[in-house]
Amino acid sequence: MWMLRGFSTFSGASGLTLNKSKSDIFFNGVPAGTISNILQVSGFHHGVLPFKYFGVPISSKKLTKLEGMKLIDKILARIRGWGARHLSYSGRLVLVQNYLWGGDADYKRAPNVNWVSCCLPKEEGGLGLKDAKVWNRALIGKYAWWLATKKDHLWVRWVSHVYMKGIEWSDYTAPSDSSWTWKKITHTLQAFKHAYVGNKWLDSDIPYTPQSGYDWLRTKHPKVNWRFLCWNSMNVPKTMFIFWAFMHRRLLTKDIMARMGFTADLTCDICANSNEDHAHLFYSCSYSVRCCSLLQQHLHITFSITDLVHWYSTSMLTGLQRRFIGACHVAMIYWIWMVRNEARVHSYVRRPEDVVNQILNDIHTRFLRLNLSVLHTKDLAWINSIHLT
Numbered sequence: 577m578w579m580l581r582g583f584s585t586f587s588g589a590s591g592l593t594l595n596k597s598k599s600d601i602f603f604n605g606v607p608a609g610t611i612s613n614i615l616q617v618s619g620f621h622h623g624v625l626p627f628k629y630f631g632v633p634i635s636s637k638k639l640t641k642l643e644g645m646k647l648i649d650k651i652l653a654r655i656r657g658w659g660a661r662h663l664s665y666s667g668r669l670v671l672v673q674n675y676l677w678g679g680d681a682d683y684k685r686a687p688n689v690n691w692v693s694c695c696l697p698k699e700e701g702g703l704g705l706k707d708a709k710v711w712n713r714a715l716i717g718k719y720a721w722w723l724a725t726k727k728d729h730l731w732v733r734w735v736s737h738v739y740m741k742g743i744e745w746s747d748y749t750a751p752s753d754s755s756w757t758w759k760k761i762t763h764t765l766q767a768f769k770h771a772y773v774g775n776k777w778l779d780s781d782i783p784y785t786p787q788s789g790y791d792w793l794r795t796k797h798p799k800v801n802w803r804f805l806c807w808n809s810m811n812v813p814k815t816m817f818i819f820w821a822f823m824h825r826r827l828l829t830k831d832i833m834a835r836m837g838f839t840a841d842l843t844c845d846i847c848a849n850s851n852e853d854h855a856h857l858f859y860s861c862s863y864s865v866r867c868c869s870l871l872q873q874h875l876h877i878t879f880s881i882t883d884l885v886h887w888y889s890t891s892m893l894t895g896l897q898r899r900f901i902g903a904c905h906v907a908m909i910y911w912i913w914m915v916r917n918e919a920r921v922h923s924y925v926r927r928p929e930d931v932v933n934q935i936l937n938d939i940h941t942r943f944l945r946l947n948l949s950v951l952h953t954k955d956l957a958w959i960n961s962i963h964l965t
């Protein structure tokens with residue numbers, strides 16, 4: 577009766593009413609007679625455990641492994657559906673699943689990738705993925721912020737009263753018999769103490785955000801000089817990831833595969849004239865040299881592919897021409913890698929002329945799609961001078 581009166585007071589104050597036909601009531605250790613009385617008075621249904629709340633099984637017992645797996649399957653199905661709708665994210669997902677962690681037979685045992693560096697921001701040479709562990713701590717950092725600023729919040733009042741009992745939060749350590757969750761929270765509070773001691777957030781008027789906490793917690797790396805060449809809107813998305821791996825020398829060329837014990841054959845599958853390694857495949861293989869020279873003829877430019885990054889950051893051309901030429905070279909790295917894989921699996925090498933035409937057409941389409949409203953006549957003339965077939 578007290579509970580029903582409580583609901584009615586709540587309804588009066590908030591205007592929210594209970595829908596009795598949609599409400600269940602759960603009992604534990606209550607005699608059958610009392611149960612039927614309560615059901616009659618309240619008008620609620622007799623609920624049975626376990627049931628689902630927002631798809632999550634609610635049970636009085638610990639979830640079984642099977643129930644947990646169902647939940648994981650559901651989340652995965654949601655991610656896959658979502659990934660298919662957003663191609664660029666799907667690209668990332670495919671990259672993480674197949675490329676970095678090995679989906680193809682050749683790459684299965686080749687994680688060759690430092691997860692920490694994938695989680696760096698793109699400008700620092702990573703993929704901009706979030707490190708879930710660090711992100712979780714950054715979210716908990718919000719509690720530290722509330723405590724440090726003595727925010728008038730129910731949670732702050734509760735932990736001050738129940739756990740901290742007058743001890744300053746920065747001096748507080750959780751007793752050994754406290755709950756796992758509370759220990760985790762206080763552990764993160766200690767990490768943030770250093771940020772507040774330096775008064776990073778307290779002295780400035782900028783409030784704490786999980787993103788700023790994340791940036792504070794993570795290890796920072798210097799910015800890479802190829803960030804604009806790799807990540808810009810003129811590039812075809814699928815080519816950017818291969819180029820990123822190329823810049824890290826993470827493409828599994830035969831020399832690396834041999835070191836891992838995957839192959840004993842080192843011969844370049846494209847030219848068959850030399851052993852395949854990063855330098856041969858992309859810089860000195862007669863096929864790559866031919867592609868680069870054809871491509872540069874169309875673009876009216878000459879530089880060595882080994883100087884690409886340097887050329888991009890020092891070129892005196894207009895921004896648009898630089899990005900166009902940069903995107904063509906990023907795509908060329910992608911295509912050399914594709915041709916190499918095709919040669920390896922199907923013993924087929926497509927003509928350099930076809931590859932170069934494909935690249936020029938792709939980047940030209942990309943350029944048209946950018947729909948630049950103000951285009952310099954000099955740039956327009958340059959674009960029109962590129963011969964497309």
Ligand SMILES: [Zn+2]
Binds near residue numbers: 845848856
């Ligand atoms: Zn070769």
